[in-house]
Amino acid sequence: MGALDGLRALVTGGASGIGLATARLLTSEGAHVAVLDLAQEAPSGYLVSLRADVSDDSSVRAAVSGAVDALGGLDILVNNAGIGAQGGIADNSDEEWHRVWDINVVGMVRVTRAALPALRTSAHAAVVNIASIAATAGLPQRALYSASKGAVLSLTRAMAADLLADGIRVNAVSPGTADTPWVNRLLDRAPDPAAEYAALAARQPHGRLVSADEVATAVAYLVSPAAGSTTGTNLAVDGGMDGLRQRHEE
Structure with missing residues (x-):
């Protein structure tokens, strides 16, 4: 028996990277999984795969409703969909600020809001929001x-407080620099991809990029009934990048 046998899960941004690894792991642990993604090509092997744009409330509501109907309810929500951005404080336009904020933050609000009625009826309701080491470490550019x-x-902690009385646990996972398609696209655009990869790996104390499967394992723990007393927390999967300060020998 898997740790998530019979539970019903919805994963946004589930067509690639951390979302895909999470959907696969939850499935292997016995969950019935629905995947939401903007991609036209949905991954196979899940009960339902739906196309949804988290920046469009009507798209989100339709997709979440379809997923809940197909699953017969909802116990687990993984808010993973998001986009990246590079640059210092003077480098992004107002339009880019609004776009990234709308997808990365308000997108989670839209999906969670649409999923709440189903989550409130679950005996094992859990939400995990994918944050980032960038939330706490102060990364350049x-x-x-x-x-x-x-x-x-911050949203995760406020949600955890608001939804505690409904029996819905809310936590975050903060990956370090992960080996995902988005990071690989950044490397492809770098003048020296090999040197940029080495720099990204070296800034994490354990000396390598985080794998999508490692992040998925953290998510799987937090959504499992075994984590029933864990809510309002942030689990860093970053090779020690946020909390450790190594001594560098001269």
């Missing part, structure tokens, strides 16, 4: 992205 993920972290 990530002002907009960091601000959006800092908001996700």
Whole structure:
């Protein structure tokens, strides 16, 4: 028996990267999984795959309703859909700030809001929001992205407080720099991809990028009934990047 046998899960941004790894792991643990993604090509192997744009409330409501109907209810929500952004405080336009904020922050609000009626009827309701090491570490050239993920972290704690009486647990997972399609696209655009990869790996104390499967494992724990007393927390999967300060020998 899996740790999530019979539970019904919805994963946004589930067509690639951390979302796909999470959907696969939850499925392997016995959950019935629905995947929402903007991608036209939906992954196979799940009970239902739906196309949804988290920046469009009507699209979100239709997709969540379809997922809940197909699953017969909802116990688990993983808010993973999001986009990246590069640049310092002077480098992104107002339009880009609004776009990233609308997807990374308000997108989670839209999906959770649509899922709440179903989650409230579950005996094991759990929400996990994917934040980032950028929310707490102060990374260079990530002002907009960091601000959006800092908001996700604050939103997670406020949601946990608001939904505690409904029996809905809410937590966050903050990955370090992860080996995902988005990071690989950044590397492809770098003047020296190999040197940029080495720099990204070296800034994490354990010396490598975080794998999508490692992030998925953290999500799977937080949504499981075994974590029934855990809510309002942030689980960092970052190789020690946020909390550790290593001594560098001269």
